Structures are given as C-alpha cells and as structure tokens.
Amino acid sequence: MSLSAKNITQLQVGENAIIGEFSNGFVACKLMAMGLLPGSAILLVRKSPFGGAYYIRAKNHYVALRSYEAENVLLNLVIP
Amino acid sequence: MTTFKKIALLGNPNSGKSSLFNQLTGLRQKVGNFPGVTVERKSGFFKLDKAHEIEIIDLPGTYSLYPTSMDERIAVHALLDPNNQDHPDAIIYIADVTNLERHLLLLTQIADLDFPLIVALNMNDIAEQQNLQCDEKKLSEELGIDIVKMNGRTGSGVPEIKEKILQLLNSNENKKHAHFYELLPDEKKVAAEIAKLIPVKNEYHALLLAHQHKRLNYLNADRTRAIQEIVLENKFNPVNNQLDEIMQRYNKFIPVLSKVLSKSFANAKTLTDKIDVIVTHKVFGPLIFFALMFLIFQAIFSWSIIPMDWIDLEFATLATFLQNTLPSNLFTKLLTEGLIPGISGILIFVPQITILFLLITLLEEVGYMSRAVYMFDNIMQRFGMNGRSIVSLISGGACAVPAIMSTRTISNWKERLITIMVTPLISCSARIPVFAILIGFIVPRYKIGYFNSQGLVFMALYIIGIVAALTSAFVFKKILKSEEYSFLMLELPEYRKPHWKNVFYTLYEKVSAFVFGAGKVILIVSLILWFLASFGPPKKMKEAENAAAIESSLLHSDKETTEMNIASKKLEYSFAGYTGRLIEPVIKPLGFDWKIGIALITSFAAREVFVGTISTLYSIGKHADNLTIKQKLQMEKNEEGKPVFTMAVALSLVLFYLFAMQCMSTLATVYRETRSWKWPAIQFIYMTGTAYIVSLIAYQVFK
Numbered sequence: 001m002s003l004s005a006k007n008i009t010q011l012q013v014g015e016n017a018i019i020g021e022f023s024n025g026f027v028a029c030k031l032m033a034m035g036l037l038p039g040s041a042i043l044l045v046r047k048s049p050f051g052g053a054y055y056i057r058a059k060n061h062y063v064a065l066r067s068y069e070a071e072n073v074l075l076n077l078v079i080p
Numbered sequence: 081m082t083t084f085k086k087i088a089l090l091g092n093p094n095s096g097k098s099s100l101f102n103q104l105t106g107l108r109q110k111v112g113n114f115p116g117v118t119v120e121r122k123s124g125f126f127k128l129d130k131a132h133e134i135e136i137i138d139l140p141g142t143y144s145l146y147p148t149s150m151d152e153r154i155a156v157h158a159l160l161d162p163n164n165q166d167h168p169d170a171i172i173y174i175a176d177v178t179n180l181e182r183h184l185l186l187l188t189q190i191a192d193l194d195f196p197l198i199v200a201l202n203m204n205d206i207a208e209q210q211n212l213q214c215d216e217k218k219l220s221e222e223l224g225i226d227i228v229k230m231n232g233r234t235g236s237g238v239p240e241i242k243e244k245i246l247q248l249l250n251s252n253e254n255k256k257h258a259h260f261y262e263l264l265p266d267e268k269k270v271a272a273e274i275a276k277l278i279p280v281k282n283e284y285h286a287l288l289l290a291h292q293h294k295r296l297n298y299l300n301a302d303r304t305r306a307i308q309e310i311v312l313e314n315k316f317n318p319v320n321n322q323l324d325e326i327m328q329r330y331n332k333f334i335p336v337l338s339k340v341l342s343k344s345f346a347n348a349k350t351l352t353d354k355i356d357v358i359v360t361h362k363v364f365g366p367l368i369f370f371a372l373m374f375l376i377f378q379a380i381f382s383w384s385i386i387p388m389d390w391i392d393l394e395f396a397t398l399a400t401f402l403q404n405t406l407p408s409n410l411f412t413k414l415l416t417e418g419l420i421p422g423i424s425g426i427l428i429f430v431p432q433i434t435i436l437f438l439l440i441t442l443l444e445e446v447g448y449m450s451r452a453v454y455m456f457d458n459i460m461q462r463f464g465m466n467g468r469s470i471v472s473l474i475s476g477g478a479c480a481v482p483a484i485m486s487t488r489t490i491s492n493w494k495e496r497l498i499t500i501m502v503t504p505l506i507s508c509s510a511r512i513p514v515f516a517i518l519i520g521f522i523v524p525r526y527k528i529g530y531f532n533s534q535g536l537v538f539m540a541l542y543i544i545g546i547v548a549a550l551t552s553a554f555v556f557k558k559i560l561k562s563e564e565y566s567f568l569m570l571e572l573p574e575y576r577k578p579h580w581k582n583v584f585y586t587l588y589e590k591v592s593a594f595v596f597g598a599g600k601v602i603l604i605v606s607l608i609l610w611f612l613a614s615f616g617p618p619k620k621m622k623e624a625e626n627a628a629a630i631e632s633s634l635l636h637s638d639k640e641t642t643e644m645n646i647a648s649k650k651l652e653y654s655f656a657g658y659t660g661r662l663i664e665p666v667i668k669p670l671g672f673d674w675k676i677g678i679a680l681i682t683s684f685a686a687r688e689v690f691v692g693t694i695s696t697l698y699s700i701g702k703h704a705d706n707l708t709i710k711q712k713l714q715m716e717k718n719e720e721g722k723p724v725f726t727m728a729v730a731l732s733l734v735l736f737y738l739f740a741m742q743c744m745s746t747l748a749t750v751y752r753e754t755r756s757w758k759w760p761a762i763q764f765i766y767m768t769g770t771a772y773i774v775s776l777i778a779y780q781v782f783k
Contacts, residue, residue, distance in 0.1 A: 025319030026148075030569050032326045033143035035182030045353075049362045052458025053568060061179060062352065062572035064454035066461075069569055 006077060008054055008070035011044040017075040018042070024072035031073070034063060042075075084133045085249055088168035090155065090190065092183050093141035094573040095176045096202040099232025101138045102585045104241070111589050120488065121154075121166070122589075128246050137166050143182070145189045145288060146322055148565060149491040153295065159193060160288055161298040162279075170196040170248050172241065177207045177214050178574075180341065184223075184333045185326065188260035191225060192284040198244045199227040200237070206350075206574055213342035222336045224258050233579055260332055261325055263287060266314060273310045278303055291318050352447075352574045360451050369452055373474040376439045380478035381509060384431035391431075395424035418610035425606055425686060426599040429481055429745065432509075433594055434587060436475050436482040441586045445578040449489070450570055457568055463550050464557025466495040467568075473499070473549060476506035477542075480746045481598065484753055485590060494562035498553050500753060501763055504746050505549040507542050507738065510687040514737050515541060517691060520710045521730030541738055548739065552766070594749070601748030609656075609685050613678075616654040624653040647696055656681055670736065670772065671729040671779040673718060680742070687742050732779035739771035 005020060019040045022028030036042070036058050045055045045062070054070045056063055065073070089104075091097045101109075105124025122138040139158060140151035147153040158166040171190055175183035191197060201216055220227040228244055230237025263271060263283055271286035278299070280286045293299060293307040310316075358364050399416040406412040443449050453467030460469050468490045475483035483503050490496035507515075515538060523533045615621070628649035632642035651657055652675075660677035667677055675697045683690035691709070698712055716724045741747065747760040754760070 025323070026565060026567075027569070029146055029319065029322050029326070030143070030148055030567065032323065032330075033146070033182075033185060034569065034571060035179065035185075037327075037330060045356070046360060046362075048360075048455050048458060049365050050455070050458050052461070053454050055356075055360060055454060055572070057353075061182075062356075062574075064450070064457075064568055064570045064572055066457065066568040069567060 005074040007075060008042075008044060008056065008065065008073045009067055011075070013044055013046055015077075016041060016043050017077050020074045020076045022072055023074055024069075027069050027072040031063075031069075035061060036063065036073075082127075082131060082133050083249075084135070085169045086135050086137060086166065087245060088137045088139050088158065088166065088171050089174065090139050090159075090171050090186070091141060091174035092143055092176075092179070092186060094571060095141065095174045095179075095183060096204060096232040097138065097141055097174045098582055098585075099579055100172070100174055100200055100202070100230065100238075100241075101136065102581050103232060103235045103238045104136055107585075107588070109585065109589065111593060128242060128249075132246065132249060134245070136172075137168065139166070142186065144186050144326070145193075146291065148567070150493055151491060156288075156292070157296060157298065159190065159195070160285065160292070160296065162281075164298065168195065170198075170245065172198055172200055172245070174200045174202055176202045176204055177212060177341075178204060178210075180214070181330075181334060181337055184337070185329055187223075187225070188329050188333065191223075192259050192261055192282075193288075194281055196248050197225055198241065198248060199223075199225055200230045200241055201227050203229055203231050205233070205576060211342070215340040219336065219340040222340070223333075259284065260329055262328070264321070264324065266316065267321055270310055270314050270316050273314075274307055277306050287321075290316055291322065350574065355575050356451065356572075359448070360455060365451075365455050369455065372443070372448075373471075376436065377474065377477055379439060380432050380435050380475070383435050387431040388428055391424060391427050395420055395427075413614065414607075414610075417614060418607050419603075422603045422606035422610070425745075426595060426602050429479065429594065430591060432479045433482040433485070434591055436478065436486070437587050437590045438583065440471065440475070440486055441583050442578050444489070445576075445583055447573040447575045450572050453570060454568075454572065461566075463553040464495065464498045464560070465553055466490045466492060466499070466566075469495065469499040472503055473506055473546075476503040476508060476549075479508050479510070480504040480506070480743065481594065481749045482590075484746065484749045485594065487753070492562070492566050494560050495566065497560065497754065497759065498556045500750055501556055501759065501766075502549040502553045504741060504743065504763070504767065505545050505552060505739065507545040508687075508743075510743065511737055513688045514683075514690045515734060517694075517709055517713075518730045518734045518737075521714075521725055521727055522734065541734065545738055548770070593752075598745060598748040598752050601751065602745050605744040605748070606685050609682060612656040612659065613651060613654050613682055616650075616657065620653045621650060624649040644696075648698070651678065651693075651696055669779070670775040671726075671732045671783060673724060675724075676729075676733065680736075683742055684744055686745065687737060690737070726783070728779050728782035731782055732775040735778050736771045736775040739767055739774055741767035 006017070007023075008017075011017060019036060019038050019042060021038055022031065040058050043057045045057050047054055048064075052067050054065045054067070056065065056070075089097055089101055101122065101124065105126060108126060109122060109124045111120060111122050124136045124138075126134055126136070128134050137158070139155040142152040142155045145156050145159070147156045158164045158168070161167060173187050173190065175187060187199065199220075201214065203214075206212075214229075216227045216229055226244055226248075228237055228240045230241060259282075261284060267287050267290075268283065270290050271283040274280065274286040274289055275283065278286075278289065280289065289296065289299070289307060290311055293304050293311070296304075299307070311318075359368055399420045402420070403412065403416045406415070440449075443452075449468070449471070452471065455467070456470045457467035460467055469487070471489075472483045472487045475486055480503050483506075484500050487496050487499045487503075490499060519534050519537050523537055526533050528536065616624075625646055628646045629642065632645050637645065656678050657674075659681055660674040663677050663680075664672075664674040667680070672680070675694075678697060679690050679693040682693045694713070695709060698716060713725045714723065718724050741764045747764060750760040750763060751757055
C-alpha cells in the first residue's frame with residue numbers, strides 16, 4: 001500500500017473503513033491482540049471532547065485510541 | 081493425604097474473570113501484592129474434595145502472552161517461570177461468548193504452553209438478549225479443550241467447572257493439546273538453541289523467552305545474555321514474528337468460530353451506542369462527568385458525617401468509660417489516650433473510603449470509567465497523567481487516602497506515581513476546620529454581590545490547591561523517567577448492569593486493605609505522637625503541673641479551669657512542647673511561635689487536630705465553637721504584648737496547611753501503594769518545602 005494511505009485520524013466522524021495495515025509494530029501487536037486485524041471493518045464513531053482521542057467501533061466492540069495510535073492504523077476506504 | 085494445587089484464572093480484560101473468581105471463592109479471598117510490585121494479587125482457597133485443597137490465583141487480565149503493562153507482565157511471568165510462586169498446576173480460562181474471536185487468541189497461546197486447561201465460556205447478558213448460541217461441544221472438539229458454559233452473574237456452571245478441575249487434576253496422563261502455532265523455520269532454530277541452554281517446556285516456551293528475555297527477572301544475567309546472543313546471531317525480529325504468530329492463530333480459529341456460533345453480530349445500533357451518544361458527547365460528556373464527580377464528592381461529605389460522628393463519639397465514650405473504671409496508671413493512659421484514639425483515627429476514614437469505593441466501583445462495573453478515561457486522557461497526558469487520574473484528583477477533594485488507593489486502576493507506573501504524588505495537594509475535608517477558623521482572621525465577613533467574602537477565600541484556596549497539583553504534576557512529568565510505553569488503546573466495554581456481588585467483594589477488599597495495611601502505620605505514628613504530647617522530662621512536667629495548680633488556686637479557679645490550665649502547662653513542657661520550641665527558630669520567619677509549632681506537630685495525626693491542640697494550649701476548653709475559639713485567639717498576646725494571631729500569621733498558616741504534607745495517614749497509604757519509603761519521603765519534602773517557601777513569602781509581605 002502506498003504511503004499516502006489514509007489513517008484513522010483522517011476519517012470523518014461516521015465514516016466506515018477497512019483496516020489495511022499498521023505502520024507501527026507496537027500498535028499493531030496490541031491492537032491485533034485486542035481483535036482489530038487487517039481486514040476488520042471499523043467505524044469512527046466520534047472524537048473526544050478535548051481532542052486527542054478517537055472512539056472507534058469494530059464489529060461488536062469499541063476501542064479508544066490516542067492520535068498517535070490512530071495515525072498508525074492505515075485504511076482501505078469503503079465506498080458507502 | 082490432601083494435595084495442594086494452584087489453579088490460575090486467566091482471561092482478557094472485561095471477560096467476566098472477577099465474577100467467576102468471586103463465585104468460586106466467596107469471602108475466602110486473600111489480597112496481597114505480587115512480590116516486588118504494587119500489582120494486586122488476589123487469591124482464594126477452597127477444598128475441592130477430601131484429597132484436593134485448591135488455591136485459585138486471579139492473574140491480571142491480558143490480551144496476549146506479549147504483555148504491554150506491568151500487570152499483564154505479572155500474568156505472563158507467572159506462566160513462563162516454572163519456579164514462580166504463582167506458577168499454576170492448571171488453568172481456568174475465561175472467554176466471553178460475545179467476543180469469542182478475540183478471546184481465543186490468548187487461549188491458543190496458553191494451550192501451546194501445555195498447561196492442563198479448561199475453558200469457562202461466559203454466557204453474558206448481551207449474548208442472552210441477542211440470543212447468541214454457541215455449540216460448545218463442537219468448539220470443544222475442534223479445539224481439543226474442555227469447555228464449560230457458565231454465567232458469572234447467576235453462578236450457573238460453577239459446580240461443573242469444579243468437577244472438571246477435579247477430573248483434570250485426577251487424570252494422570254497429561255493430556256497434550258494439539259499445538260495451534262507452527263513455528264517458522266527461523267523461530268524453530270532460535271527456540272532449539274535456547275532449549276539447549278535453559279530448561280523449557282517446549283519450543284513455544286523457548287520462543288517466548290526469545291521475545292521477552294530482557295524483562296524476565298527470573299532468568300539470571302548469564303542466561304539473559306546467552307539468549308540475547310542467540311537472538312542477535314539469528315537476526316531474530318520480535319515484532320514481525322509476533323505479528324506473524326497472531327495472524328496465523330486468527331487464521332486457524334476464525335473458520336472454526338463460523339461453524340459454532342449461531343450468528344455473528346449485526347452492525348446494529350446497540351444500547352451502548354445510544355448511551356454513548358450522550359455520555360461521551362462533546363459538551364454533555366464532560367458536563368455529565370463533572371456532575372457525577374460532584375455527586376460523589378457530596379456523598380463522601382454528607383453521607384459520611386453520621387457514621388464518622390458515631391465512630392468519634394463511641395470511641396470517646398469508651399475511652400472515658402475505661403478512664404473512670406480502670407485504675408489510673410500508665411497502662412490505662414496508654415489505652416485511653418493513645419491506643420483507642422489511634423484506632424478511632426483509622427476507623428474514622430472507613431465511611432469515606434467505603435462511600436468513595438462504592439460509587440467508583442459502580443461506575444467501573446457499569447462500564448462508565450473507561451469513557452471518562454477516553455474523554456480526559458488528552459488533558460491529563462499534558463500533565464504526565466492518565467485519563468483515570470482525574471477520578472483520583474477529584475476524590476482527593478474529600479480525602480487523599482481513598483483517592484490514592486483509587487490510582488490502582490492506572491496501569492502505567494509513571495502516570496500512577498505522578499497522580500499519587502500530587503493528589504494530596506487537592507484540599508481535603510480535614511483542612512476545612514483549620515481553614516474555617518483561620519479565614520476569619522484573613523478577611524472580615526461581608527457580601528460581595530451574591531457572594532460571601534469568606535466563601536470566596538475558601539474557593540480561592542481550593543483553586544490554588546488544584547493549580548498546585550497540576551503544576552507539580554507537570555514538574556514530575558519532566559523529572560521522572562519511564563521505560564514503559566504510555567498508550568491508550570483502551571477497550572470501551574459495553575454498558576451492563578452492575579454485578580452487586582463484585583461490588584461487595586471489591587469494597588470489602590479495599591476497606592480491609594486500608595484498615596490492616598495503612599492502619600498499622602497510622603496506629604504506630606499516633607502512639608508516638610501521643611507519647612510526645614503526654615510525656616516530658618519528669619521533673620519539668622511535675623514542676624509545670626504544680627505551678628499551674630498553684631496559679632489556679634491563687635486565682636480561685638473552678639475545677640474545669642484548673643484542669644485546663646494544668647493540661648495546657650503539661651503540654652508546654654512535654655516532648656512535643658520541647659519540639660515546638662526546638663523548631664521555633666525554623667518557623668519564626670513564617671510568623672509562627674512555638675505554640676503553633678506544637679500544633680503543627682500534633683496535627684500530623686490528622687490536620688483537624690490543629691484545632692484541638694490550639695484549644696488545649698490556650699486553655700479554651702473542649703466544647704467551644706469556632707466563634708469562641710476565634711475570639712479567644714484574638715485576645716492572645718505574645719511576650720511583647722502584641723497579638724499572636726494577626727492577619728499575616730493566619731494567612732501564612734492557611735497557606736502552610738494548604739501545601740504541607742501534614743497527614744500521616746496519607747503518607748502511610750503512599751508507602752503501601754508504592755511499596756517504598758522513598759516516595760512518601762519525597763512527597764513530604766516537596767510539599768512541606770513548598771509550604772514553607774509560600775508561607776515565608778506571604779508572612780514577610782503582609783506582616
């Protein structure tokens with residue numbers, strides 16, 4: 001995948017996407033253990049009130065990520 | 081012959097582990113710490129049958145065998161180190177049926193470590209509501225592991241789990257599970273080389289050592305170095321290998337799951353979605369949070385008054401009763417003036433701790449807490465803390481003792497430590513009586529618009545405390561080093577009804593941890609303070625007593641005044657009195673005389689003791705109200721005939737109480753939570769140091 005691939009911080013609230021790959025090994029290991037895999041469908045539900053955190057939903061669970069973590073989740077976009 | 085077996089309870093966070101633990105053990109729980117660290121170790125005992133005595137160890141929840149925080153590391157170390165005191169003979173693995181996909185990852189990892197194993201499949205409320213079915217027989221066949229369906233809330237399935245454990249322990253043949261993960265060629269090579277040097281169970285165990293050798297403290301330095309060499313020689317890439325392993329595992333069991341689960345979840349809006357629209361809303365979210373915190377704060381304040389007064393009164397009555405019935409000797413004095421007030425000083429905190437933890441545990445149980453962490457993480461991070469710190473800081477407004485205990489939910493050690501260090505700067509309820517008396521000296525009472533002048537000063541003091549806490553946090557953030565990753569990556573569990581049994585056990589455990597942990601230190605220190613205030617050089621004490629008696633008889637004082645006068649004079653010549661005089665040169669620049677010095681020392685037992693000590697010193701009597709105390713103090717003159725309590729002295733004193741670490745209970749709690757005297761010592765020095773400088777400036781400017 002190209003370097004210009006979109007990451008979670010660039011999603012609009014309410015936008016769906018598929019996880020393509022991770023650009024940081026630590027983030028990848030932790031998120032995959034938490035059930036977010038390449039190929040998982042995710043939805044950016046909202047951003048935190050004071051910024052800096054992202055609330056995402058994957059199938060049947062919810063995960064909060066910091067900006068740095070969200071930047072390292074590269075996405076394949078889904079055509080709505 | 082009874083054999084003693086250790087069984088570990090393992091699972092992901094939010095899998096229902098604590099519910100099962102409580103179902104299995106009830107109140108036969110033991111709470112301690114894992115050796116050398118502050119992570120809580122919970123275990124419970126039960127007799128399985130005549131031949132088997134079981135200790136169930138509740139290992140911290142983790143997502144995989146690759147730990148990312150201290151508590152996860154504890155769980156993994158217990159599994160990898162065969163000589164670890166918590167190394168289990170068998171494992172009960174808890175998996176939640178609604179998140180089975182993710183929960184199978186760790187299950188297949190521990191299966192590959194060849195532990196005797198059963199799976200407790202938690203059928204939670206959400207699965208029931210959505211009518212999610214799982215063919216556990218088929219799943220069990222596919223995985224080659226025994227599975228028991230259970231419900232943590234009702235306790236159904238628990239007897240079957242016990243039965244299965246018994247079967248597991250009785251079967252002599254060690255049932256080997258099929259290994260899920262096939263090591264890659266380079267991993268096999270590394271594992272084989274490690275296995276030659278270090279006793280391991282199998283090649284997957286060796287592989288985990290290759291990954292984690294730097295952090296496994298059970299390996300000695302030689303072994304760590306040997307593994308390090310093997311790893312470097314083979315250009316072993318831990319991150320890539322870890323990712324490959326996780327992927328291979330998922331690829332193996334995801335097809336199995338599609339065969340056994342009745343349906344996968346639809347992306348329908350759940351109740352959680354609906355609640356979070358409001359609860360984590362940009363505007364309402366923080367508002368709701370502060371409303372909840374305000375409610376908790378109010379509850380700690382108002383609900384605790386009655387039980388606290390009751391404890392206070394009952395112990396005072398008991399002390400008076402014993403004083404009047406027992407022969408008047410040293411032992412009676414120790415009992416009635418040292419021991420009983422000391423125990424009362426511990427128990428007086430119990431109502432506040434109970435209320436705080438009841439409400440916080442409830443918020444945690446329903447799933448709210450992780451939302452608060454998500455909302456405030458960013459702000460708190462700027463001060464070196466974690467979203468969870470905000471809860472502790474706010475609780476600190478009631479009492480620092482339970483607030484510091486509540487930092488246990490912060491997994492990053494540095495963030496937790498900073499929170500512990502700054503929480504006591506938030507003005508707690510014990511400062512209120514001190515402030516209330518002294519504020520009268522600083523500003524007269526008048527109205528500014530709708531506000532009362534003294535109320536505004538009160539509020540200003542609270543704000544100064546908050547600013548001081550955040551500033552100190554910022555400084556600690558710059559000073560402290562941490563090797564641990566700081567990350568959020570936090571699961572926001574679905575909202576659910578609180579499980580009252582869990583709430584009860586958590587409360588029981590926290591309160592008893594305080595009474596028997598920090599309580600010991602509080603008791604010892606209060607006995608020392610009692611000794612200092614009641615004894616002095618015997619000759620001097622006798623002289624002081626006689627002088628006071630003569631003075632009173634010359635003035636024809638009544639019995640009560642005479643007693644007060646004697647008590648006051650005796651305190652002056654006690655060791656505490658001498659210490660007060662000893663520290664006078666140090667506190668003189670702050671505007672304090674030696675009498676205030678005595679009060680500073682005795683109020684170390686609890687800040688509000690200041691008022692009582694001042695009353696004794698100035699012979700004000702036990703039952704005076706604030707106004708009387710204030711009037712008496714205003715009349716108090718020093719040797720030069722000038723008033724002692726001027727505005728500058730009162731201001732200096734208020735600021736001193738605002739910043740200084742004047743509470744042994746807090747220090748004892750910090751000691752318990754950090755397992756070292758280093759941190760309470762640093763805390764005492766930095767807070768009291770700040771207090772000294774601020775008071776010095778205030779007094780010198782305003783005198």
